[in-house]
Amino acid sequence: MTDWRRLSPRMLLIHPVQEVVRAAPALLGLLIAGTSSGGHGPLWSIAGVGVTVLLGTLRYFTTTYRITPEHVQVRKGLLQRKVLTVPRDRVRTVDVTSNVLHRVLGLARVEVGTGRSDRKGGGDLKLDALGAPEAARLRVELLHRQAAGAGVRETAGVRETAGLQETAEAPATRADPAETELAALRPAWIRFGPFTLSGLITLGVIAGFASRLASEGDVDLREVGPVRQMLGWFGSLSLPMEIAAAVIAVAVFVAIASTFGYILSFWGFRLTRHSSGTLHVNRGLLTTRATTIEERRLRGVEVSEPLLLRAVGGGRLIAVATGLRVGQGAQRGGSMLLPPAPRAEAESVAVRVLGGNGTDSPVTAPLTEHGPAARRRRFTRALGVNALVIVVCLPLWKWADLPSWTWITALAALPATALMAADRYRSLGHTLVPGYLVTRWGSLVRRRVALERDGIIGWNVERSFFQRRTGLVTLTATTAAGRQGYRVQDVTLAEGLRLASAASPGLLDPFLSDEDHPSRPYHDDTAISPSLG
Template sequence: MIPEPGEGYVRLSPRKLLLDPVKAVGQMVVPVAIALIGISRSDTKFWPIILPLAVFGPLVLGALPWLTTHYRLTATQIQVRSGVLNKTTSTAPLDRVRSVDLEASLLHRVLGLQKVQIGTGVDDDRITLDALAAPDAQALRTTLLTRRAVADQQAATPPVDQPADQPADQSLGLLPDQQSRPVAPPPPAPPAPAVALARIDWSWLRFAPFSLGRLVLLVGGLGVLSQFADELPIWNEETATSAWEWLTQFAVVAIVLVLAVGALTLWLVVSVAGYVLQWWDFRLVREHGSLHLTSGLVTTRSITVEEAKVRGVELTEPVLMRLVGGAELSTLATGVENGVTQVLPPCPREVAVAVGEAVLDRPGPLTGRLVAHGPKAHRRAWFRQLRNALDVIVLLALGWWWFDLTWWWLAAIGATLLALAAAAGEASYRHLGHALAGDHLVVGGGTFARIRTVLETDGIIGWVVSQSWWQRRIGLADLTATTAAGTERVLVRDVRLDVAVALADRATPGLLTDFVEPDRVPA
């Protein structure tokens, strides 16, 4: 049960006594095993002391968080006390609660627990309660978000002023003996029902292999395997020679085909399994003035993003996913961790556009035409990519000269790099553009991935106009809108200087008046 306002401090769920010791054992099993192996090779007279410490030490350390953590709700705050020697009290005003996120690992779910993270929109500081019983965590989340919505509504309700030229009994319609009684404020309106914006559609699994985000995990696993592959008994010169002789008995084309099919099958399994684990039972709803996302199979997560803090969205179409009509959607918000929250899995582009427009509450910014940046920006896009390719070719040439390798291979690699650079330059220019859609700044960018960023002009706190030496010669500039949301900057690359200043002035009138009217003398 969650505490009622005004009650004393309460502990977390007693089942935390099972959770933390298991986690502590899992964290200490490797160093303890290494220590025991080292001791076993030396003197064993310390075993009667070390073995109980190795067994009961993690259990005691794991039980301390439950014994020392208490929390309570007051009429205005949530307070959490923790610590053994250094006592810490964390508080959050209820009207400043901006997000209440729930997370449950597999161990949490087995024990019927959830971790609660309460954000107030101040940097990345959060109040964490690990762990509450699942019904209590859900009730606490609903209580905190409902009270925040009520507080916001009461703050937005203007007070009813009594005319100064009327007596109290006439203005309020009260009898003389009722004039001293306070007028009760109107009851708050009931919260709006939750509105579903999106839910998982398993036909979206077709986009999983075209998202390369999990390729990093696969490469990391291969890297870990390579660290101890030399120690495996099957990996030696004789085994490798025998395996190679056996493979060369077959046609080279068949070998390549088998390896390619094996790699593709492995990638399909990894990408689809990762998609299912992350986005199982995905739902995105609008409730209590926030966007609420839930998903996860093994580890479930529940993320809340307050809509008042959402300053824009970002639609990303990776190069492979664009071939099959897929896209991803993220929100740009202030006061949340990292500022960028992915609110949709890889899904059809039309779904991402529809949800993005629902979040923005405005149709058009994600599908409207962008203003092209012209032939000079086109040449700049090509030059930037070709310069990077030439830098790599020069480094390769030095290596080829040092090791005295065949130059034909370098020529082939160089030609391939230049072709890829030309394709990247053309793609980056085609994605380039900008527009001002009402009160939203729309910016297109990206090299191979096409990215469209939509930012509220009210969320722009400043502008930065920068020019490199090359840009000054051809009259181009980079225009950066600074904001507290997302990555804290939105870049309009390689736009004409006069267009950049005019765009900034139209988006935030008055902020660049001195630049638009250079002859004006401040009063």
């Protein structure tokens, strides 16, 4: 189709509501301010709602789109008209989502990505909202085009509302391809929900909304009845009890909110492999989503273990693939292959996703340690900052009336920083196995990445001032997938060069002198087959 088309008229029932919800704090503030100043608060609020609804309505009349054999184009804007154009051969993802209101009205939100949506601006085209059948047909048209038509098939990550796939398929292709289940949610996994800390976001949203509402309405929250009573109760406690009560209250709220968030996001989770060469992830309770990843765009996997989740033996599995968003998080970006679950389950699913068995899998292969120089660097960086704070604060406390808690806190933090330094060193490791580079790093979030060696397009060798003093380098394998760069931190220069040369034979040769060139093959000869190393 080449004609300019509009969004669904049913969007007029959604966009005004969305705009009113977004402007709710300002509208409530307008009501309170108007009532307190002259008694015309309701009129001002009604006028504000009318303007907000008008702005939401105008989007239907000012937004059009069309699909040509070469481009996807969107025209939008009233005072400033914009035409966004994406070449069809650059389309990497089409996300089709439906929240509860969309599903009631039979609508969907379509987002066309070019593989750069993890960056600001990203080049995405958004159409909110289309009819569900039209959105599904558009997804099929953009991603399942044949070589005789718009060029080489470019299927990447696809997120869609459950049910849209079947609507979009032609009758001849309605039969689902053969599929193999790789993982499914077990009720016992919900116990990991409180340790994801996603409830902190909910707490922040509520606090921000309340703060903005109070600011717009010129309201002192400390004078509100329940808040005043709670502050009075806290004031009757000693300082240690106040801190303990606040920590417990926040922890309980965050745990409950995180558990509900886990259920809403991952209820009905199912990971399957289809014979058409794709991985499918289905999940969600109120907003049901399905993500499709073409396996030829998969460049590896990442086993992610945030500190609290790691403490209870949990982990997550994330796809390292081209065309999937990473800047907004794995869950929102569509690259989550397994929600927080037992770490052994994450490793087992990773083995099944990559193929092979657990004995020679890059996910379970033993790693090479980074040596005493890397360990000293971890402790020096961790303890040096604390020591510097103590050295600065002690004289200021003695001669400039600086509060004593400053240097006492820094002194008390020394054991914790030492433990973190030790944990950061234990997390370091790397190896090569047939077809994959494996690297691990991190403490607050430990990450183990298995990256396809064929997907490595370059290497960065970085040496800071302090690294040069200790003979260490940070080696970064650059790739078009995932985070677009995966580091092997604090290895010796000789080890880094051997690793890069073994992973990408000949790639570094033009940049190495005879002295720098590795004099022997990579040390882990047992992990590399002769054809790869």
